[in-house]
Amino acid sequence: MGLQVDKARNGPWRTAEVARASGYSVQQVRDLERLGVIPPAVRSGNGYRSYTSVHVHALRAYRGIAAAVGPVEARLMLAELRTETIAEAAAAVGAMHVRLARERDEALRAQQALRAIRDEKNAPEPEREGDAMTITELAAALDVRPSTLRFWEQEGLVMPERVTSLRARRYGLPAIRAARIVAALRGTGYGIPAVRDLMGSLNRLDGPGETQRILRGRLDQIALRTVALLRAGTDLAAVVMAAQEASTPGDHPG
Secondary structure, X not given: OOOOOOOOOOOOEOHHHXXXXXOOOHHHHHHHHHOOOOOOOEEOOOOOEXXXXXXXXXXXXXXXXXXXXXXXHHHHHHHHHOOOOHHHHHHHHHHHHHHHHHHHHHHHHHHHHHHHHHHHHHOOOOOOHHHOEEHHHHHHHHOOOHHHHHHHHHOOOOOOEEEOOOOEEEEOHHHHHHHHHHHHHHHHOOOHHHHHHHHHHOOXXXXXXXXXXXXXXXXXXXXXXXXXXXXXXXXXXXXXXXXXXXXXXXXXXX
């Protein structure tokens, strides 16, 4: 196990100590410092780096945020937090939680769509006029651009109905369900050819089983990312508070 972060000990920490406490290698600590994930270390006269417990908290927070939303976004966030207010930092963390919750909701809707497609084979459901969506409405519901839906159409993944007079796209229930499944599969990292194969398999007797397995995996992945973000919370709070204290002028005697 790594070293515990001793709140009473703000510094100095040697590079090797920071590495053990954060779970990174010495070289990774230096690389993450260079990338701005942690503040620059103080250099002594002989050139050795000197860190504080804040650096350890920043590295641990980075690990959790990177697991939740990816390393590039995590690097940007850790660098920005050092100049933001507590309210701005809290809003940024809240936005990440909202993003993960939305991804989870979309994966659940994709599961519901898959069940509906399976049930439709046995008992076709009549479509009501209010069930249809325009391309703008469906894009907003899936949090994608309308151009993405047009691309999926070109690739044969989601085929809308068309209003002949205006050539406007209209998506009925079958297309909406397909679009939800495609969005979830793409979010899981599947390329267009793989998604096309999976969508084509839905009409086979055993086809939905593989897609259902993928969607369950997607939900498990989102749960792990959410837990990683929660674990990063305490360390992230320490980083934000340290930044606030550093930016707040101290009391000076008159």
